[in-house]
Amino acid sequence: MQRRSIAAMLEQLLKQVERGKLRPALPPDDLAYLVVRIVESYLYSDIITGREPDVEGAVQAIHALLLAPPVSRARRRAPRPAAAAAAQPARAA
Secondary structure, three states: OHHHHHHHHHHHHHHHHHOOOOOOOOOHHHHHHHHHHHHHHHHOHHHHOOOOOOHHHHHHHHHHHHHOOOOOHHHOOOOOHHHHHHHOOOOOO
16 A cells, blocks of 8 residues: 555656656655655554644645755765664664
8 A cells, every 4th residue: 555655646746846846855756755654654643652643744744845955965964973873773692
């Protein structure tokens, strides 16, 4: 189901890019994935976190994502060593 949702979202995003109505800050395939995940997170929040579903919250989050300015890859900083180590999964002994 998710694969089809992402494909449908990607198709819609690409149409908007082709029409010049959207200049995404991320590659369209990444953006499609994120939009679907945001919708799922807000729509199924009662199951995931016990919070009430929040369609308006999803709309606001997606709106912010679609209007975000591109991030220059040159400006990205490498994670600090402590943060990078914390992000690594623990290894089994």
